[in-house]
Amino acid sequence: MSDQTPENLPSPGIGVDEWVASADERRARSLGGRVDDAFTRAPPVLKLLVLALPFAVFPLLVDSDYFMQVGVDTLIYVLLALGLNVAVGWVGLLDLGYVAFFGIGAYLYAAVASEYAGRYWEAQFAIPLIALAVAAVGLVVGIPSRRLSGDYLAIVTLFFLQLYLVVLVNASFTRGPNGISDIYPLKFFGKQVVSLDGYYYVALAAFILVVTALYLVNESRTGRAWRALREDELAAELMTMPVNRLKLMAFAIGAGVAGVTGAIFAPVQGAIFPASFDIVLLITVYAMVVLGGAGSLLGVIVGAVVINVSLEALRSPDDASWLFYGVVALTILLLGRPWWRGPVIILGTIAFGFVAHELAEQVRPSLVEGTSFGQARIDELVDSWVLLPVDIVTPDGLPAGAFGRLAYMGLVAAVLALTLIRKPLWRTIAIVPVLYLAACVWENLLVAQPAVARFILIGGMLVALMAFRPQGLFGKQRVEIV
Amino acid sequence: MDWDKLVQLLVSGLTLGSVYALVALGFSLVYGILKLLNLAHGDVLMVGAFLGWGILGWLGGAQDPSVAVWLLIVLMILGAMAGCGFLGVAIERFAYRPLRRAPRIAPLISALGVSFFIQNSVLLLFGANFRSYETFDLVDVEVGISWGPLNVWIIRLIVMGSAFLMMAGLWLLVTRSKLGKAMRATSFDREAAAMMGVDVDRVIVKTFFIGSALAGAAGVLVGLVFGQINHFMGFNYGLKGFTAAVVGGIGSIPGAMLGGLLIGLAEALSVGYIEDFTRGRLGSAFSDLIVFLILVIFMLLRPQGIFGKPDLKKV
Numbered sequence: 001m002s003d004q005t006p007e008n009l010p011s012p013g014i015g016v017d018e019w020v021a022s023a024d025e026r027r028a029r030s031l032g033g034r035v036d037d038a039f040t041r042a043p044p045v046l047k048l049l050v051l052a053l054p055f056a057v058f059p060l061l062v063d064s065d066y067f068m069q070v071g072v073d074t075l076i077y078v079l080l081a082l083g084l085n086v087a088v089g090w091v092g093l094l095d096l097g098y099v100a101f102f103g104i105g106a107y108l109y110a111a112v113a114s115e116y117a118g119r120y121w122e123a124q125f126a127i128p129l130i131a132l133a134v135a136a137v138g139l140v141v142g143i144p145s146r147r148l149s150g151d152y153l154a155i156v157t158l159f160f161l162q163l164y165l166v167v168l169v170n171a172s173f174t175r176g177p178n179g180i181s182d183i184y185p186l187k188f189f190g191k192q193v194v195s196l197d198g199y200y201y202v203a204l205a206a207f208i209l210v211v212t213a214l215y216l217v218n219e220s221r222t223g224r225a226w227r228a229l230r231e232d233e234l235a236a237e238l239m240t241m242p243v244n245r246l247k248l249m250a251f252a253i254g255a256g257v258a259g260v261t262g263a264i265f266a267p268v269q270g271a272i273f274p275a276s277f278d279i280v281l282l283i284t285v286y287a288m289v290v291l292g293g294a295g296s297l298l299g300v301i302v303g304a305v306v307i308n309v310s311l312e313a314l315r316s317p318d319d320a321s322w323l324f325y326g327v328v329a330l331t332i333l334l335l336g337r338p339w340w341r342g343p344v345i346i347l348g349t350i351a352f353g354f355v356a357h358e359l360a361e362q363v364r365p366s367l368v369e370g371t372s373f374g375q376a377r378i379d380e381l382v383d384s385w386v387l388l389p390v391d392i393v394t395p396d397g398l399p400a401g402a403f404g405r406l407a408y409m410g411l412v413a414a415v416l417a418l419t420l421i422r423k424p425l426w427r428t429i430a431i432v433p434v435l436y437l438a439a440c441v442w443e444n445l446l447v448a449q450p451a452v453a454r455f456i457l458i459g460g461m462l463v464a465l466m467a468f469r470p471q472g473l474f475g476k477q478r479v480e481i482v
Numbered sequence: 483m484d485w486d487k488l489v490q491l492l493v494s495g496l497t498l499g500s501v502y503a504l505v506a507l508g509f510s511l512v513y514g515i516l517k518l519l520n521l522a523h524g525d526v527l528m529v530g531a532f533l534g535w536g537i538l539g540w541l542g543g544a545q546d547p548s549v550a551v552w553l554l555i556v557l558m559i560l561g562a563m564a565g566c567g568f569l570g571v572a573i574e575r576f577a578y579r580p581l582r583r584a585p586r587i588a589p590l591i592s593a594l595g596v597s598f599f600i601q602n603s604v605l606l607l608f609g610a611n612f613r614s615y616e617t618f619d620l621v622d623v624e625v626g627i628s629w630g631p632l633n634v635w636i637i638r639l640i641v642m643g644s645a646f647l648m649m650a651g652l653w654l655l656v657t658r659s660k661l662g663k664a665m666r667a668t669s670f671d672r673e674a675a676a677m678m679g680v681d682v683d684r685v686i687v688k689t690f691f692i693g694s695a696l697a698g699a700a701g702v703l704v705g706l707v708f709g710q711i712n713h714f715m716g717f718n719y720g721l722k723g724f725t726a727a728v729v730g731g732i733g734s735i736p737g738a739m740l741g742g743l744l745i746g747l748a749e750a751l752s753v754g755y756i757e758d759f760t761r762g763r764l765g766s767a768f769s770d771l772i773v774f775l776i777l778v779i780f781m782l783l784r785p786q787g788i789f790g791k792p793d794l795k796k797v
Contacts, residue, residue, distance in 0.1 A: 088587065092585065092586070092587050093587075094587055094590050094591075096594075144777075144778045144781040144782055151513075151517075151519045151586075151590075152728065152781065152785070154519055154521075154590060155519070155721075155724050155725070155728060155777070156777065156778070156781065158521075158721060158724075159721055159725065159770075159773075159774050159777060160774070162717075162718075162721055162770060162774075163770055163771060163774050166767055166768065166770050166771070167768075167771075169767070170765055170767040170768065230585075279717065283594055283595075283598045286591060286594060287595075290591055294587075405606075405607050408603070408606065408607065409607075412603070416572065416575075416576050419576065445606065446606075449606060452602050452605050452606045453606075455598060455601075455602040456599060456602045456603060456606065458595075458598060459595045459596065459597070459598035459599030459600075459601075459602060460595070460599050461595070462591060462592065462594060462595025462598070462599075463576070463577050463592050463595040463596055463599065466577075466580075466581060466584070466588050466589070466591055466592035466595065467576070467577070467580040467581065467592070468580075470581075470584055470585075470588050478584075478585050
């Protein structure tokens, strides 16, 4: 590209914004963009097939309860992400109270079908009613900020989530932190859903309905108005679009989807607790929407599946190690430009590791005496590669685990510093010790605390995505027009 | 009427309020200049509380401090301010600066990520247990003002005093100094300020430093008054700080102070009286409900806050 002078740059056609033209061109070159474009051009029935078929054949491929449970969870997350996408992706509103609507749906189901409530409504009535009720709650929560910019909506909704949690934990009718644990299974026309497979198909049916409905809304006049509103609120208003009503509508539709999801979630779990609906879930769902690409149905679904499956894999230390090394290596191979840079970095890191390990063994043997936490084959290799001090009080008097903590803080600083290096050569050289440090931190600290590790990874991913690829995997890049 | 109770609640409301005011100030400063809701602000406060706790432990702990108590408290506050200031600068540099021209929602999502990252990093490094400042060992609970029904523990006086000192300092900085002039210019019109020779990036960095340093000081003050800190404490203070800034008028310094005191008083009074007024149906945990109602009422009746100017859109 460097040989292009301003004169021989291909100029965009008349009436095409230069930035949009260049962004579209870049998008046409990227894999995610091409996939999403092909998806957008496909006929609607084919789209539905592409989205639903993988979920429909999934139960035929697996036969263990564990995988079915993962499948049900994934579908629930997909539904949640779809609902959040309405406000965040299509209208550009930051809805930070979203999981409260999910929770309200779940608690409402508990209120109409549990031993505690003493009622047992059939699901074909309960679920639509819950959807409407939660959408109405969403409408009421949105009203205070109707005159204001999106930031105020963020505060009001965040506070609403906090309030919702306060009520759940402290009120007597929700049984506080003990939760409600005797929820009846879903019952359609007198038939109870008893098996996990049954719940999977219920969730699948809900998914197909929700995706179809959202697709139709998005293709309609309302959907076009939402996008116009997202790009430029003032211009949309001048075009006589009822801006406030459109915002509230998006908000309420998202809340309704969350309510339906909650009403399926409660009987799947059989018991619900306030802790299931906190800010951790909120940020996880945000990560799903953002990773896939806010605004793209395909992207949001893929994002939810990817994140839920990887979080599931992070639960066991053995799988987590494979996932960690695999994802890091794959990312480097895919993002390395030109193609040989990726392999060079990986080989360099491996060589650096053996040298560092050998040096450490000569200088201070206590640094390498530990063994890694995992049991997989890869960990035997890792033991002779990364620095693993024995996890007791080291001779220097450092407390247990101090090496891991110091390495973690060093890693955060190193990664941040790495982003400041501009020269490609220096960056390639500097990335090697940073990767090695990351492996040390992983083996010393993160692998032993998978729950915390996954949240750190999600938080870091959100920041990195926003800085380097705000459109996510499949989304469309947007710019603030000033 | 139980006057003792009322006076105690007012005192604790003012203490809480001055902490909220400090948080609201940092939030308001950043919002004024970048029009950015720094959702990670509460977590900066939490880091400040942990830094103060670390300095306390490093200087011998509350039972047996190696320096004079007043010096210890000053060092804790200054250390947390410096640490949090640099943390704020790092957050601005790595999470917000790449997003200056991105759509409005991008920095907000980035801020969510920063907040989650900081919280879980502290959880990873320090564990989920509450850490204690052991302030009762540091300063005897008897020390303080005692005058009629008015009993004020010296720590509360220190908290209120240092908060007001910092607010006065900030006020002078913004209204009298050259940096303050540059900040006001940047907040009024960033592009015009840049054309007049203001180094906008540097002003933004300094604003983040000041705002985050205030949050760090607030973190130490929270630790001193309430004794207990953990990795999740930032959420509550961030939320109340945002509310205070909105109520006072976002972007306005006196507004943030007044909003903070108002929210602090409202919270303390509702903690004290909500059970009496609802005849025991709602416990003191529902004080958040009152604060939320105040926020909603302001949003509906006076969205620009007490001191804010109505939001005019320029095209």
